[in-house]
Amino acid sequence: MRIDRRTFLRGAGAAIALPWLEGLAPAQERPKADLPRRMIAIETNQGILPQEFFPREAGREYALTPYLEILRDFRSDFTVFSGVSHPQVDGFHQAEKSFLTAAPHPGSAGFRNSMSLDQVAAESIGDRTRIASLPLVVSTERNRGLSFTRSGVLIPPEHNPAKLYERLFVQGTPQEVERAVEDLRLGRSLLDAVRERAKELGGRLGARDRERLDQYTTSVRELEDHLTKAEAWERKPKPRVKMAKPAEITDGGDLVGRTRLMYDLVRLALETDSTRLVTIFITTEAIVARIPGVSHETHSRTHHGGRPETLAELKRVEEAQFGALAGLLRGLKEAREGAATLLDRTMVLYGTCMGNANSHDNRNLPVLLAGGGFRHGQHLAFDTGRNYPLPNLFVSMLQRLGVETDRFASSTGTMRGLEMAG
DSSP states (O other): OOOOHHHHHHHHTSOOOOOOOGGGSOGGGGGGOOOOOEEEEEEETTOOOHHHHSOSSOBSSOOOOHHHHTTGGGGGGEEEEESEEOTTOOSGGGGGGGTTTOOSOTTSTTOOOOOOHHHHHHHHHGGGSSSSOEEEEESSOSSOOSOBOTTOOBOOOBOOHHHHHHHHHOOOOHHHHHHHHHHHHHHHHHHHHHHHHHHHHHTTSOHHHHHHHHHHHHHHHHHHHHHHHHHHHHTSOOOOOSSOOOOOOOOTTOHHHHHHHHHHHHHHHHHTTSOSEEEEEEOOTTSOOOOTTOOSOHHHHHOOTTOHHHHHHHHHHHHHHHHHHHHHHHHHHHSEETTEEHHHHEEEEEEOSOSBTTTTBOSSOOEEEEESSBOOSEEEEOOSSSOEETHHHHHHHHHHTTOOOSOOTTOOSSOTTOOBOO
16 A cells, blocks of 8 residues: 555644655655755865875876775765865865855954855755754864854854764653753743844844844744754654664774764764764864874874875874775665665765865865765866866755755856766
């Protein structure tokens, strides 16, 4: 018997999409079932050694570089980009907060960030899952991340894998669920009062203050919408997984362990369709990574001045990061979803805000995109003197997620040379 998904959802009293289930599709349609599409965006903030990353040859016959050799098993699953950057995004290390927004001049005194790629997508598809978007950080701090609201406000990322596991997979008691629902309703009541007070103020303010107030009320509406959707999900049971709750990693130098654990949890979040949008900010500058042959804090190693021993140490750190990325791609490729793999359905963006950390250059950014149903296995090489806009890639990614748009920030179109698979 065929069960109509829309009828089922209307009967449940909530417009919330179910994960794709083979049994809900008639047999003749199952190979073509509309599986959900997903995105993981990862930024490592201390640059990537360009000589170890960028291929010399363009096209599909390029020779693997040392870092890409670590990803050899997935060569046909990713595309490498060179000669790309965000127009007008400068500011050296400050550019890290514009990696997913492309907001210009992040180092300027009057800088105001804009909406990040994941949040644009979340406005269209975020209500289909328990968690609209999942901002994460591999660090011991929470005041830096990649996800920004329409008003340019940072969404605090989660840095604790144990707490992330609880949020994703640990079901509260009935009493805890009711308390959470009541808290959400109280929050909505408070927002109603705030909105009414803002209306009263609006007629007595000058033009600049009214603009600021409009931005504020927009944030209030976004939060109210989030609270309404969160209440609907609060009563639904969380998925169960075989992975046990991880122990907290207290060693700040365990960069690789933290990264791999976060990647494992992200894969489970996607497998259970708990979310479809993830950002991961990886910061390495304030630690001595616990990696064989590494004895210095990473940021100081990025200013290597061409010294062989310093370059060798930095390379060990970055090789370990690419090793962790290979593990993420492997886990996604081994997970099946219908006739496809989870990697087929998930775009994985990996890159950095600096093309050359030694000179704090924000041009020629090392970037790759894996999975997501594109025709990969190539190096798309653009002009290293006059860079091609990286936001064009973001437009292609949004369209692949089903978002109807042809612009993002300083884009000029979609990513040239990147085609969807059949």
